[in-house]
Amino acid sequence: MRKYFGRKLLIYLLTFxxxxxxxxxxxxxxxxxxxxxxxxxxxxxxxxxSVMQEYYTHLFGLDLPLWxxxxxxxxxxxxxxxxxxxxxxxxxxxxxxxxxxxxDVALLLxxxxxxxxxxxxFGAVAARxxxxxxxxxxxxxxxxxxPYMWLGILLAWFFGIILDVFPIAGAYSFSLSPTLSxxxxxxxxxxxxxxxxxxxxxxxxxxAIGMRNMIIYELxxxxxxxxxxxxxxxxxxxxxxxxxxxLPQLSGLALQLGVIVAGALVTEVVFSYPGIGYLxxxxxxxxxxxxxxxxFLFIIIGVLLANFxxxxxxxxxxxxxxxxxxxxxx
Amino acid sequence: xxxxxxxxxxxxFALRNRKLQIGLGVILFFVLLAAFGPLLTDYExxxxxxxxxxxxxxxxxxxxxxxxGQDVFTQVVMGLRAxxxxxxxxxxxxxxxxxxxxxxxxxRGGILDEIINVLTNIVLVIPTMAVLLIIAAYLQVxxxxxxxxxxxxxxxxxxxxxxxxxxxxxxxRDFVDMARMSGESSFKIIFSEIAPNMMSYLVMTxxxxxxxxxxxxxxxxxxxxxxTNAISLGLIMQYSMMWGALQFGMWWWFVxxxxxxxxxxxxLYSMNVGLDEVFNPKLREM
Amino acid sequence: MLQVENLTVYYQTLKGQVRALENASFTLADGxxxxxxxxxxxxxxxxxxxxxxxxxxxxxxGGRVLLNxxxxxxxxxxxxxxxxxxxxxxxxxxxxxxxxxIRKIGQMTEELLRAKKADVKTVMAALKxxxxxxxxxxxxxxxxxxxxxxxxxxxxxxxxxxxxxPELLIADEITSALDVASQxxxxxxxxxxxxxxxxxxxIFITHDISILYQIADSxxxxxxxQLAEKASTETIIHNPRHPYTRLLISALPEIGVRxxxxxxxxxxxxxxxxxxxxxxxxFRERCPLAFEKCAEVPPFVEIEPGHSVACWKEGSADA
Numbered sequence: 001m002r003k004y005f006g007r008k009l010l011i012y013l014l015t016f017x018x019x020x021x022x023x024x025x026x027x028x029x030x031x032x033x034x035x036x037x038x039x040x041x042x043x044x045x046x047x048x049x050s051v052m053q054e055y056y057t058h059l060f061g062l063d064l065p066l067w068x069x070x071x072x073x074x075x076x077x078x079x080x081x082x083x084x085x086x087x088x089x090x091x092x093x094x095x096x097x098x099x100x101x102x103x104d105v106a107l108l109l110x111x112x113x114x115x116x117x118x119x120x121x122f123g124a125v126a127a128r129x130x131x132x133x134x135x136x137x138x139x140x141x142x143x144x145x146x147p148y149m150w151l152g153i154l155l156a157w158f159f160g161i162i163l164d165v166f167p168i169a170g171a172y173s174f175s176l177s178p179t180l181s182x183x184x185x186x187x188x189x190x191x192x193x194x195x196x197x198x199x200x201x202x203x204x205x206x207x208a209i210g211m212r213n214m215i216i217y218e219l220x221x222x223x224x225x226x227x228x229x230x231x232x233x234x235x236x237x238x239x240x241x242x243x244x245x246x247l248p249q250l251s252g253l254a255l256q257l258g259v260i261v262a263g264a265l266v267t268e269v270v271f272s273y274p275g276i277g278y279l280x281x282x283x284x285x286x287x288x289x290x291x292x293x294x295x296f297l298f299i300i301i302g303v304l305l306a307n308f309x310x311x312x313x314x315x316x317x318x319x320x321x322x323x324x325x326x327x328x329x330x
Numbered sequence: 331x332x333x334x335x336x337x338x339x340x341x342x343f344a345l346r347n348r349k350l351q352i353g354l355g356v357i358l359f360f361v362l363l364a365a366f367g368p369l370l371t372d373y374e375x376x377x378x379x380x381x382x383x384x385x386x387x388x389x390x391x392x393x394x395x396x397x398x399g400q401d402v403f404t405q406v407v408m409g410l411r412a413x414x415x416x417x418x419x420x421x422x423x424x425x426x427x428x429x430x431x432x433x434x435x436x437x438r439g440g441i442l443d444e445i446i447n448v449l450t451n452i453v454l455v456i457p458t459m460a461v462l463l464i465i466a467a468y469l470q471v472x473x474x475x476x477x478x479x480x481x482x483x484x485x486x487x488x489x490x491x492x493x494x495x496x497x498x499x500x501x502x503r504d505f506v507d508m509a510r511m512s513g514e515s516s517f518k519i520i521f522s523e524i525a526p527n528m529m530s531y532l533v534m535t536x537x538x539x540x541x542x543x544x545x546x547x548x549x550x551x552x553x554x555x556x557x558t559n560a561i562s563l564g565l566i567m568q569y570s571m572m573w574g575a576l577q578f579g580m581w582w583w584f585v586x587x588x589x590x591x592x593x594x595x596x597x598l599y600s601m602n603v604g605l606d607e608v609f610n611p612k613l614r615e616m
Numbered sequence: 617m618l619q620v621e622n623l624t625v626y627y628q629t630l631k632g633q634v635r636a637l638e639n640a641s642f643t644l645a646d647g648x649x650x651x652x653x654x655x656x657x658x659x660x661x662x663x664x665x666x667x668x669x670x671x672x673x674x675x676x677x678g679g680r681v682l683l684n685x686x687x688x689x690x691x692x693x694x695x696x697x698x699x700x701x702x703x704x705x706x707x708x709x710x711x712x713x714x715x716x717x718i719r720k721i722g723q724m725t726e727e728l729l730r731a732k733k734a735d736v737k738t739v740m741a742a743l744k745x746x747x748x749x750x751x752x753x754x755x756x757x758x759x760x761x762x763x764x765x766x767x768x769x770x771x772x773x774x775x776x777x778x779x780x781x782p783e784l785l786i787a788d789e790i791t792s793a794l795d796v797a798s799q800x801x802x803x804x805x806x807x808x809x810x811x812x813x814x815x816x817x818x819i820f821i822t823h824d825i826s827i828l829y830q831i832a833d834s835x836x837x838x839x840x841x842q843l844a845e846k847a848s849t850e851t852i853i854h855n856p857r858h859p860y861t862r863l864l865i866s867a868l869p870e871i872g873v874r875x876x877x878x879x880x881x882x883x884x885x886x887x888x889x890x891x892x893x894x895x896x897x898x899f900r901e902r903c904p905l906a907f908e909k910c911a912e913v914p915p916f917v918e919i920e921p922g923h924s925v926a927c928w929k930e931g932s933a934d935a
Contacts, residue, residue, distance in 0.1 A: 014452055015456055026465060145541070145592050146588075146591075146592045147588060149549070149571075154585075168576065257457065258455075259458075262457065262459030262460075263549075265459065277553075284554045304455065
C-alpha cells in the first residue's frame, strides 16, 4: 500500500511541478508580447498601468537570469502570490479565485458524486433486461455525446425562457444581498439547479453506459459462471458483478475529472455562474493573463486533490491494493 | 486461409450490425453535408445577408439568420468542415503519438516502459483543457491547424495506455517469438506482427479520439479560444450566447451546431460499440 | 445413481445448430468415478455442463436425466437451482478464476451458503476438516483469491464445490492447468473425497487418458458428439472394442505417459464439423473398418456387462 501511494504521490508531485513550469514558461516563450498587450488594455486606468508595469518588471525581472526568474516564480507561488488581476484591479488573483471556488465546489461536488452514484445504479439495472438495455443505452450514448454547453443552453432555453421557471444567469438575484435567510437560500438553490442539472445529466449518461458495459463484462467473468453453475441466486451474482464493476468505474472517475472540469467551465459560461469558468471567460476576453494563469493552477490543484481522494477511496474499496497485490488503480 | 476466413466473418457481422450501420450512416450524412453543403448555399459564412437581422428558418434561409443577419446554414456547413478537419488532424496526431509510445513501452518494456508510463500518467492527470486554455490564451492568432495540433498533443495518453497494454500481452505470443528468433528488427516486428493483430483495437482507439477531439475543440471554441480566422460549430454556439440568442429565443442559432456535434459524436460511439460487437464474438447478440 | 437417456444438446448459433451432443445414454453407479475422454470439441464438456448448467446458447433438444430415480429439470434454469451445488456440483475448468477476486474466501463461502439457504454453521465447521484433507491451512479463509497460488486455488475450489456433499460431481479438466506433480496430487485428493463421501459419483472430464488410468473406475469415450464406448478402465485400456478407442489407445506410446491432442493427428483425417455433421457414424470417414452400414447411426449397445460400444462391427458381431 505504501508503494501504491508512494507512486501516486510521485506522479502528482511531478505533475504539479510540470504544471507550474508550464505556467511559468508559456508567457515567456510565446510569440508576441502578451504582457504588453495586457498593459495596453489596462492603460485606461493610469494608476493600474503603472502598478502593473512595476509589478510586471518585478515579477518577470527580465534583467535576472532565467533560473532566478523561475525560482522567484516558485517563491511567489508558495507564498500564495499569483499576481494582481488586471480585470478586477487591484484585487490579487488568489483572492479573486478564492471567491470563485465555493461556487465550483457547490456545482461540481454534488454533480460528480450524484451522477456517479445514480449512473452506476441505473446502468446496473439497464444491464438486467434487454428491453431496458435497448431503451436506456441509446439515451446514455446520446447524453455522453452531448457537448456540456449545448445541454446547458437547451436547458436554459427550455426551463428558463420557454417555461420561465428557473433563472438562467448568476448565482443569486441582483435584487438580493447575501444573507442567511430562507429567501436568499431558496434563491441560491434556484440559480444553482440548472447548471448542476446539465452537468449531472451529461455525466450520468456516461456512467450509466460505463456500468452497463462493465457489468455485462463481469457477468461473463469466470467467478460469475461458477456461481451460476452452483445455482446461486441471481441477486448474489449481480451484487458481486456490481462490486467488481464499480472498481473500474472509480478509476474511470479519476480519468474523467479533467473532462468534467472542462464541462463545468463551459456550463458556468452558459449560466454566467460565478465560478472559475466564468472568471476564465472574463479573463480571456480582457486578456488578464495573471488571472488566466491563476485559473490554470487552481484547476490543476483541484484535479490533483480530487485524484488523491479517489486513490484513497479506491484503496478502501479494493482489498487487493491494500494487500499490495496490484499497484495500479487507474 | 484462416485469416481470410476470419476477415470474411468480421465483414459478415460488420455488414449486419445495426449500431455500426446507424453510426456510419450518420457520419456519412455529415461528411457529405460538409463536402457538398457549400454548393447548396449562395452565401459566405460571415456575410451579412439579411439586412433586417435575425429571422427564423425559412425557404430562403434554411436555418434562419444570426443576430447580424448571417446565414446559419452556411455557418454550420462551414463549421462542419472545421470540425472534421480538427477531428481528423487532432485524433490522427493523438493516435500516432499514442501508437509510437504505446508500442515502444509495451514492446521494449524495462526502463523505457517506466519512463513512458510516468509521462503518460502525468499527462493523463493534467486536465487537458486547462493546458489547452493556457496555451491558446497566449496565442494572438489561432488557426484550425494550430488548434488540431494542440488537441492532438494533449490527447494521446489514452491511446498510449490502451496500446501499451495490448502490445504487452501480444509480445509474448508465439508468432512474435518466432519473428524475434528469426532475427527481425523490433520495428518490423511491431508493424508486421503486432500492429496487424490489434488493428481492431487501433481503429476503435482512433474513433474514440475522433469524438474526443470534436468535443475538446467545441469546448475551446466556446470559451473564446477557438480559431480567430474561421468558423466552427463551437464558435457559432459562442456567438449565439454572446449576442443574446437565448434571451431573444433565436433557437435556430444555437440548436443546429450543438445537434450536429451530438449526432456526430453519438454516431461515433455507436460505431465503436458496433465494432466491439463485431470483433468480440462474446458481445454479439444471438 | 445417474441415468442419462438419449440426451441431445445442440448449440444455437447464427449459422445454425451445432450438434454437440447426440443421443447420449449411459449410467453412472453410486461411488463410480467415470472418466469422460475424447479430443477437444468432441462434446465431453457439453455433456458435463448440460448435466448442471444447460444455459443458452446450449439448447436441450431431447432425452432425460435421472438422479437417484428422479428426473432433473435440465432445461428449467430456475428449477435446476435446487439441484445445483446441493445434488450436482462442478469443479470448473477455470478454477483459477472461479472465486470473486474482491471477497475474502471465507466470506464468499458464507455468503454463498447463506444464499443457498444451507445450514451455514454446520457446513462452515465441516469446511475446516475439508481444508485439512486438501492440505490447506485454515488461514486461507481470511485471504483473497489473488493471495493463493494456482494449486491452492484449485484445491480451494474443489473443497467449495463439494461442501454440500453432492450426489454427482463434475470435474472439468481440473488437471490440465497443473504440472505433473500437482496433477497427481489433485486426482488423488478427488479419490479421497469420494472415499470420504464428500461426493458420491464423479464424472472426470479430461483429454488425458493416463490420468484416468490412475483414478477412474470406468471410462466413457466420445467422438464428435456421439458416445463411442464405455467400459471399466481396465477394459478400455487393454481390450477396447470401438475402432476409435483402439486408435486412441494405440496412439498412447505407453500407459502412464501423457499424450496431447496433437498426437491424435496420428489418426488420419480430421474430426467432422458438428455444424453439419455427416449422417450415420461420425467416425466413419476416418475409420479403417467402415462399411455401408455405417451410414446409419450405430446404437450404443451393451456387448457385455458394463461394456457398451457404438459400432456396427462390434455390436452385430456379438449380437
